[in-house]
Amino acid sequence: MENFNIHWFRRDLRLAGNSALQWSAHKYQGRVLGIFCIDPVILARPDFSVNRFGFFLEALKALRLEFQATGGELLVIDDGPERGFTRVLSVLKEHGSLPESISWNRDYEPFALDRDLRVKSLCESRFGIQVHTERDHLLIEPHELEKKSGKDPFYRIYTPFARSWFELYCKDEVQDRIRNQSSRKPPRLSLKWSELLGRRKLGAEKLPDKLEFWRSRIAPQLTISLPPAGSRAAQRRLALFKKRALEDYATGRDFPDRDGTSRLSMDLKNGSLTIAQVIAELKLENCRFQEKSDRCSFLKQLVWREFYYHILVHFPEVERHSFNPKYEKLKWRKNDSAFRAWTEGLTGYPIVDAGMRQLKAEGWMHNRVRMIVASFLTKDLLISWRRGEEYFMKNLIDGDLASNNGGWQWAASTGSDPQPYFRVFNPKLQGERFDPEGRYVKKYVPELQSLGPRFIHEPGKRRPVNYPAPIVSHAHQKILALSLYSHLG
Numbered sequence: 001m002e003n004f005n006i007h008w009f010r011r012d013l014r015l016a017g018n019s020a021l022q023w024s025a026h027k028y029q030g031r032v033l034g035i036f037c038i039d040p041v042i043l044a045r046p047d048f049s050v051n052r053f054g055f056f057l058e059a060l061k062a063l064r065l066e067f068q069a070t071g072g073e074l075l076v077i078d079d080g081p082e083r084g085f086t087r088v089l090s091v092l093k094e095h096g097s098l099p100e101s102i103s104w105n106r107d108y109e110p111f112a113l114d115r116d117l118r119v120k121s122l123c124e125s126r127f128g129i130q131v132h133t134e135r136d137h138l139l140i141e142p143h144e145l146e147k148k149s150g151k152d153p154f155y156r157i158y159t160p161f162a163r164s165w166f167e168l169y170c171k172d173e174v175q176d177r178i179r180n181q182s183s184r185k186p187p188r189l190s191l192k193w194s195e196l197l198g199r200r201k202l203g204a205e206k207l208p209d210k211l212e213f214w215r216s217r218i219a220p221q222l223t224i225s226l227p228p229a230g231s232r233a234a235q236r237r238l239a240l241f242k243k244r245a246l247e248d249y250a251t252g253r254d255f256p257d258r259d260g261t262s263r264l265s266m267d268l269k270n271g272s273l274t275i276a277q278v279i280a281e282l283k284l285e286n287c288r289f290q291e292k293s294d295r296c297s298f299l300k301q302l303v304w305r306e307f308y309y310h311i312l313v314h315f316p317e318v319e320r321h322s323f324n325p326k327y328e329k330l331k332w333r334k335n336d337s338a339f340r341a342w343t344e345g346l347t348g349y350p351i352v353d354a355g356m357r358q359l360k361a362e363g364w365m366h367n368r369v370r371m372i373v374a375s376f377l378t379k380d381l382l383i384s385w386r387r388g389e390e391y392f393m394k395n396l397i398d399g400d401l402a403s404n405n406g407g408w409q410w411a412a413s414t415g416s417d418p419q420p421y422f423r424v425f426n427p428k429l430q431g432e433r434f435d436p437e438g439r440y441v442k443k444y445v446p447e448l449q450s451l452g453p454r455f456i457h458e459p460g461k462r463r464p465v466n467y468p469a470p471i472v473s474h475a476h477q478k479i480l481a482l483s484l485y486s487h488l489g
């Protein structure tokens with residue numbers, strides 16, 4: 001049996017420009033088998049989202065079609081990776097056809113780092129198979145950006161981080177990386193599971209493919225209609241954004257009633273698309289830190305994503321605690337009825353309610369509105385960011401630990417480079433500024449359809465009977481919030 005490789009897919013659901021897959025397809029002339037493990041540990045997490053999982057399964061289905069088009073095969077099993085690899089490798093061992101190597105692209109969440117160490121040790125020590133990993137999910141990995149001077153080697157603030165990120169970005173090694181990772185052509189793959197089993201299909205029946213089982217199980221539980229998923233759909237979203245919104249991104253991105261942003265977060269999350277592909281397609285290679293163009297402003301948003309990964313890797317405690325330890329002592333309120341009103345979009349603050357209803361209806365929310373609703377939960381309702389973070393994770397199809405945690409801690413002023421605590425978003429003014437005609441509000445809060453621009457964001461005024469009065473007074477709650485934070489110094 002000729003040597004071959006198994007590529008373990010995780011958040012890199014595409015064939016083209018897939019770093020570790022590219023490495024293995026080249027080394028083994030296409031003799032690469034794809035594997036995906038549906039991990040019961042992830043399905044049982046408190047922040048599990050049926051809609052996000054449904055979207056992920058659709059991306060996996062699209063990946064399978066990509067495999068079929070090249071001649072290779074993707075095996076989807078529903079075991080955690082340790083058990084899954086033990087089963088797969090044991091079957092292969094029985095058939096005398098163990099792979100020479102196993103490849104994957106690196107993941108940076110604390111849970112994934114531990115898991116990957118265990119799987120590496122299993123493959124190497126128990127089965128004598130080498131593991132090869134590559135960078136794919138991020139363009140510049142957390143260990144590559146450390147401060148050159150000072151006692152604390154890790155950046156805690158976005159601007160110096162971004163300056164240093166852009167310095168490295170200009171270097172040939174990173175520009176070469178972009179070229180290598182942005183290929184649109186999938187590698188040629190040829191290996192099939194049945195070929196590995198040969199004529200003696202011993203134990204093979206123990207490994208039924210589970211993709212269709214999970215798709216049919218999840219479909220009836222979905223509460224939204226999913227957008228198209230997979231690398232082709234992601235490329236189409238990217239092309240549409242390039243044509244429609246990139247040239248006005250710096251301004252347009254702040255207005256939720258326009259289609260001013262890319263909506264690529266869900267694809268970047270699953271790896272149906274990478275930052276390198278986005279950079280190459282939008283021709284962002286020459287963007288520089290000081291520039292204020294629409295293109296650079298877009299790239300800087302992608303750098304926020306890399307910044308929050310950097311924070312998560314170097315300060316993994318943020319997953320459970322405030323980045324700034326002093327705010328661990330904040331006395332948050334429980335107030336379940338207010339929390340429920342917030343989740344249902346029934347706070348009486350139109351822009352907040354529109355955002356929360358958009359989340360429920362689409363599994364996505366505009367960034368400006370994410371900031372507004374997060375500020376409202378933490379500083380108007382005085383409810384812990386952790387509850388908001390978990391609710392977002394349960395509902396967002398782009399829900400991603402690093403950016404979600406970063407966004408929530410930013411809004412709650414407890415985070416790495418936060419909004420100062422004394423800057424409390426006024427939902428009425430935010431609405432008037434960023435949704436001046438009230439189009440966004442009317443789309444998601446039809447009860448307010450009849451109100452004109454003058455009253456649409458005014459909580460309580462000219463309120464129709466079927467829309468709630470404001471559940472709190474913003475002015476009053478702001479004073480309480482300031483006193484809560486300022487007590488801690």
Ligand SMILES: Cc1cc2nc3c(=O)[nH]c(=O)nc-3n(C[C@H](O)[C@H](O)[C@H](O)COP(=O)(O)OP(=O)(O)OC[C@H]3O[C@@H](n4cnc5c(N)ncnc54)[C@H](O)[C@@H]3O)c2cc1C
Binds near residue numbers: 265367399400403
């Ligand atoms: C409270 C809160 C929670 C958030 N939770 C998530 C989350 O779970 N997953 C997620 O991907 N983003 C999250 N964000 C960041 C941001 O809101 C989304 O990335 C963005 O709205 C996605 O829409 P888009 O792709 O159209 O963005 P675009 O404006 O088109 O931006 C392009 C890409 O840049 C990145 N990006 C943009 N803004 C940010 C940001 N502020 N922080 C980090 N990356 C950014 C995303 O990858 C995004 O796809 C959160 C922000 C806040 C304030």
